[in-house]
Amino acid sequence: MTTSLGGQAVVLGDVEIRRVVEWQGPIAPPTAILPDSTRQLWQRHRDWLHPHFWDADEDLYRAAMNTWVLRSAGRTILVDTGIGNDKYRPYFPLMSYLRTDFLDRLAAIGVRPGDVDLVINTHVHADHVGWNTVLDNGNWVPTFPNARYLINKADADYWNPLNGTPKKAVVAGLAAGFGNQNMYEDSVTPILESGQALLWEDSYVIDEDLRLDVEPGHTPGSAVLTLRSGTDHAVFVGDMLHTPVQLLHPDLHSCFDEDQRMASTTRRRILSWAADHTALVLPAHFPGAGAVEIARDGAGFAVRGWAGFQED
Template sequence: MADDQVQRFVIGDVEVLRVVEWQGPHVPVGTLVPDCPPGVWSEHEELVPDHREAGGDRAVLAVQTWVVRSGGRTVLVDTGVGNGRERPGNPLFRMRQGRFPELLAEAGVRPQDVDVVVNTHVHGDHVGWNTHAVDDAWVPTFPHAQYLLPAADDAHFGPRGGYAGGVREVDRLVYEDSVAPVHRAGQAVLWEDGHRIDEHLVLEPAPGHTPGSSVLRVESRGERAVFVGDLVHSPVQILRPECSSCFCLDPRQAAASRRRVLERAAEQRELVVPAHFSGAGAVEVRKARDGFTLHRWAG
């Protein structure tokens, strides 16, 4: 799949569009999933080049938004990096200037038509287009949308949690430019334990990557999918679900959430839709002895 491309599939009566903000080689595979044995990568050459660069050692990732049309409403799942953000220590995303608004328009989505924004968790590459700059101020990009935020993440990354304890300056910046303006506009809705959006869509907690990490389940006419956010960064975490990414705040809890979500996906034939998969972007999984197999890619 090339950059700036829109992909479409359906889950029963629910239409899903994929809008890619950025895609390419990122960190080395051993950095991304530090506990994954190197042999797992070498045993699965089919992961090249969509998930590991050809002739190199870097993981190939995507930053993308999933547009979900359900029951006459438009729902965005995560909003990417955003433009013009100060992101210290991240030259790839710092002061980025991309085409995301144009890509949404090409997918037939106008900001004023978005009804719901789901942030699976509060990391900078999932909340960036929550807002945009108007006259040097950050304001909600989607003026009529309800923004669904996990309460646990809002508490952890916001001022009540000292911006994640002040360990990283970027956490404060992300919250202040991409989350706080949504609160000030009265468009933020905090949820915990679970939140039903409509008859087809329901949010459930899956903590570990962050305290409030969540998944979005879709069910329509007997077909199912689960948008897993950063519970899975790489296909090797499906093959070896005990292996968490370097970005997980609680790797052990993340592994437990990942196994639980994948167990259900395998049992109920849910299409697994991670936030950062390049290539096909989504995959069906099946149970194996120690983990899971990659059964069939979307598309």
């Protein structure tokens, strides 16, 4: 594995990986994000959680909205598209009518909207599909006009408001469906209507180095993108991890998980594979170095090393 800082690439086999950070900052008290964690647990690991993953002075969990940019088999691929600009999120003020220079940040690494071949939404949540679309003369249109958007069918069906599926996760006292209100209409429906969506089901082979698989729990159609290229391995895990505390204690679920038991089972299985294969783990929301290599450590996992993507 070759790692460079300063916004440069991590290269795994034949695949180049870069990170674009749309936004980062404090979200909520850490015990609100991991309801079964304790203040004592966070304090015990203060020396490495603070300041990137936890503002210990203010007692606030910190997150980043990461988009992973891959170049593989001649194609440019985006993994997750963050919050997006101009989106109304009535129950999540942090995300409502956000304005960032995300597209300029993509351009800074040589990616214009027309250059993108594939967009992967690891799951259908408001902070993973936002840049699927942009506002154009009052209409939401696909941001990436030449891209195929890979969206898992189970998630597309689950979050479609016309289906009325009850949502289980509770965030700040509200069902998760409230936090994702308007998301489907402005960030998924336009992709479906444009004909650019590919609704896949159990698995989807992108090329000889990249494969998508459903790994449910966080949402019914949450996906993991696995990279196997030569002797190098990586897993892009979306929201299977919200904080490195979950490496130490994989059974600690997040408040955003629709099926907590299944999410824990999935997390433990994927992390076990990553540890056994020395695979780089790339979550959607880790600030700091952004990605991590892990090793087994008793009932949980320990950090072997950080990838070293530069924090913007």
